[in-house]
Amino acid sequence: WSSSLGGVRLINAYGPTETVITATCYDVPRDETLPDRFRGVPIGTANANRLLYVLDRHLNPLPPGLPGELCIGGENLAMGYHKRPDEEKKVFVPDPFRPQGRLYRTGDKVRMHGNGLIEFLGRVDQQVKIRGFRIEPGEVENILAGHPHLETALVAVKTDAHGEKQLVGYFRPRAGSRPEISEIRAFMQKQLPPYMIPAAFIELDTIPLLPGGKVNRRALPVPEDLRGQLSAEYVAPRTETEEELAAIVSSVLRIEKVGVYDNFFELGGHSMLGTQVMSQIQEKFGVEVPLRVLFENPTVDGIAAAITEALTQSIDEEELAGLLGDVTDLNDDDLNALLNDE
Template sequence: MADPGREPLDALVRFRQAVRAHPDRIAVRAGEETLTFAELDRRTGALAGELASLGVARGDRIGVALGRGTRLVVALLAVWRAGAAYVPLDPQYPAERLEFMSRDAGIRALIAAEGTVPHASGVPRLDEPSGSVPDAPAAPPPDPRDPAYVLYTSGSTGRPKGVEVSRGGVAALLAALEAAGAYGPPPRVVAWNASVSFDASVQQWARVCRGDTVVVLSDEDRKDPARLAALLAAHGVDDLDLTPSHWELLRTALTAPRTGGRTLRLFMGGEAVPARTWREIAGSAGLEGWNLYGPTECTVDATAARMTGDTPHLGDALPGGRLYVLDDGLRPVPDGGEGELYLAGPRLAHGYAGRPGLTAERFVADPFGPPGTRMYRTGDRVRRRADGTLAYLGRADRQVKFRGFRMEPGEIEAVLCAHRDVSAAAVVVRDEGPAGERLVAYCVPAGGAVLSAARLREHAAAALPGFMVPSGYVPLDALPLTPNGKLDTAALPQPPDDGGTAERPAAAPDGPFEELIAAVWSEVLGQRRISAEDDFFALGGHSLMALRVVGRLKRNLGVVISVKEVYRHPRLRDLARHVESHNTPSPPPR
């Protein structure tokens, strides 16, 4: 375990220590494939050698476009071993977005699986090492200021922005979470749950560098509670990171007693923890909950709190970090008063790649720290409680967290306004009650155009990741404004319950299976009109809602299907045919 009183060791240095100490211990497990620490060391060395043979040098950026699996861990460590920084390029993202990210980051090479659509013309591409290239030559000790990765987050100008984080920031993150008691002594068994495109993944996969075993969860593992529970038990997983939204999907499976009375440690972040969830975890004998808060710009986590008692809070700064609650004049706010949270310390990112102006705007001089240091404006409003911990009060700007994803509505609005039929747009998160939250776009037509929800959805999906595509589209003559000319979100009307499908010819559900599934969708999605041609996810469905659909189908039809099958057959008519093929002996009554 790291000594908080010393400069933290680089993650790759710690990995080499783990290799020497426990070469035969399982380092990574993904499905049926496993790698020992010695095998992981050999494979990362070979891939780093390939990168070196291409002329990759210290500080270069390498695109990584791989799915979940052992190869992804190999690639990320190999990039660090070559002295470079990795840039995650999720193969599920639209090609246009991937091309922009590749160009914007200036990637020097691309590590991608064979058959993956290229999104970086003129850039060397690697898959597995050929075996003819020697391991990378021994690199000089990394400087803490060397870049470790560039992660792209939503940008208010309509384009994502790349946050460049340092190797020193990663080292300080691991050391701080150890010093805070969030990480138990190694070896632990850690489930890697988050997408590599999101910063929470760093404090999951990089745990291998301290000698922990990383169990890579597949998409199927993540979405199926029973399957996940079985996997956690089979591999003796100690630690699981998830969002409060994901907890809703997994609650029943995770609160069940574990074999041998083992305790599962949960790291929760990405969005505010509801009071009910906090109390549920705090009161569970088999769970130990930690609330972790931090923006990407501060290397994943800035505060940590054990989930005890009844009231959610952020805790206090992780060891080695500094935080300030300031007013608009950058003056400290008295305890109990509301202010904006500023963060400082060794985990601050370098800034936004290629955007010095934006970097200067968000990373400002720290008047309370050593000369020359900076602090980051989080945009989060907080209050210091009487016990010294921080209470989260909301955002000071329009940035939102939606199902654990951080996004700028302005980026979605810019994409919609690029459509020839849209002159203005506003995107908000609406709480639909039992159906949960969904993204709704309010659009003003250009030149008398008739807006089509289907065409707007298709246009948005071509440029944005799936989680940023609105499910509802409401035409307005004009956007409501406050007296000072700003968008009046409170005056935006409630969207109709037809899911924006009114312009499509109604294809009424036909037959007992379509009718039953339509009734289930209507209940789960909170929409009155459901067509046989409707797409579950285009209407705002997500994994938690899909699980509810599966549960109701089992109860009402007696048919057992998985969440994965809902993803495979998202159109109502297709799902009905699939269900019918599994239930032909005893169809439900009409």
């Protein structure tokens, strides 16, 4: 911006219609890099006659650094919604910090930093539950947008062929850049837990837009095949253990085939499905493999090695138990004779 427009001043303004448009602003400094703790340009601090609070769902104040809902008070609030009393009661509420005051609950998720600057994080009502975990797609999108080689980044929730929700990342690379999907995935794995990593990434030539200019998220494509996005080439099972284990993983994930070096999580796996895999391993092989093994070695190759080790240990323990039983059955004369032979 600074190099393109020279001396033009840039101000990042924020404000819902219900608060008479502009409630905060941030005068973006030239030639200044924001600290790493900011994922985007701040929306600034309160304008005149505005009161800003970052609150939890019970309207309790949150300390700096913790995300919460931005609530706005002061003199510049709308009276309410015309002939929509039910909606009005949800968002125009009494100010718990000022007698006779009112607050507007924006529904926007923010956090206030120690210097008073407010950072916009997304919408509080966009949280979704996927595979038992509550996820804020906007938070994942912010991380994806931080990749240095991406011009545009989007994250949406799509339903796969089995009716399960999954996160999908969409991107358009910067001119002259062609980042590999494995590189993008690794970038996100450094900053997010496994359950927040999109199951698939799709490169877009153009971003579908609504007539008003906003992104048409419903028009974003559903991924068809994850095979081309895996970081490893397909290698068929080489042993009987690997064949049986690959069949278990394939059945749980409901996919056609699994290679010995395919990453369980890149195939769409997660902890709940991992529990099913471990349960079937115990049923099939008669050994108990801890779930942590799947996280440490999320491939057929790695898990098969753990199964072989568990089976070997089990056999050693059985042999030892048998020897101890034999010794217990010996009388004193036989035991002394055995010791003398040794």
